[in-house]
Amino acid sequence: MILEVNELTKHFGGLKAVNGVDLRVEQGSIHSIIGPNGAGKTTLFNLITGSIPPMSGTVLFDGRDITGWPPERLARGGVARTFQRTSIFMDLPVLENVALAIRSREGCSASLWQSHQHEDEAADEARGILASVGLRGREDAKAGMLAHGYQRALDIAIGLALKPRLILMDEPLAGMSRGDRETIAALITMLRETMGLTIIVVEHDVGMVMRLSDRITVMQHGTVIADAPPDEIRGNEAVRQAYLHGSFAQ
Ligand SMILES: Nc1ncnc2c1ncn2[C@@H]1O[C@H](COP(=O)(O)OP(=O)(O)O)[C@@H](O)[C@H]1O
Ligand SMILES: [Mg+2]
Known part of the structure; x- marks a missing residue:
């Protein structure tokens, strides 16, 4: 169990x-x-x-x-969870929503994340996660503009970012x-x-x-x-x- x-x-x-x-x-x-x-x-x-x-x-x-x-x-x-109310940042792009969750998982300081290498790694990983939930091609859309079903998929992607x-x-x-x-x-x-x-x-x-x-x-x-x-x-x-x-x- x-x-x-x-x-x-x-x-x-x-x-x-x-x-x-x-x-x-x-x-x-x-x-x-x-x-x-x-x-x-x-x-x-x-x-x-x-x-x-x-x-x-x-x-x-x-x-x-x-x-x-x-x-x-x-x-x-x-152990991760998704919420009855969504945890999405509606004004941010889809990719950034997942990248933020990856950064919070890593617990890195803001200054470390400002380095380009880490930015790229987080973005690449976020792209992979988004593809796995069927959001490939929607990475740059503002999260608030996604259809309801895709927002729920994004919610799940944010949960998955915690591995x-x-x-x-x-x-x-x-x-x-x-x-x-x-x-x-x-x-x-x-x-x-x-x-x-x-x-x-x-x-x-x-x-x-x-x-x-x-x-x-x-x-x-x-x-x-x-x-x-x-x-x-x-x-x-x-x-x-x-x-x-x-x-x-x-
Ligand atoms: N923070 C809280 N303070 C007081 N009562 C609460 C609180 N959270 C939930 N309850 C009460 O506990 C019971 C169970 O609620 P909840 O777990 O939300 O049920 P469900 O998710 O199955 O609908 C309900 O009667 C609800 O009103
Ligand atoms: Mg409930």
């Missing part, structure tokens, strides 16, 4: 947002987390990626205890057209196939989740109510009930 989450807990006052969650994610898998709005999915992501510290519980990455590591340290250790082994994506298909959703889903599958990345996805598009995932964890009221391959999730009675009674936004 590349990721092992044990009894992870975070309450907000009396609200048990994440309450004793266990999660096992296999190396090289696409593992989705679904559940009604307010189930605790984003909070679980925030706990795993160090945006907020857990009250209790542990997170192991590759057998190493990373509980409470801040996001920058995690990123250097191989992660595990990437967590919060609603990568949200707010996209059917065609764009297919494109991003194909991209997610391709990243797993070609880079051997492990990908954890929070997603509302259950149809897509069923097709995309090797395994699905279902959350409700801060706890895990099911954890199984897609076929078993489909027939799971507790999951069906959660869907019926929860407010499942599409």
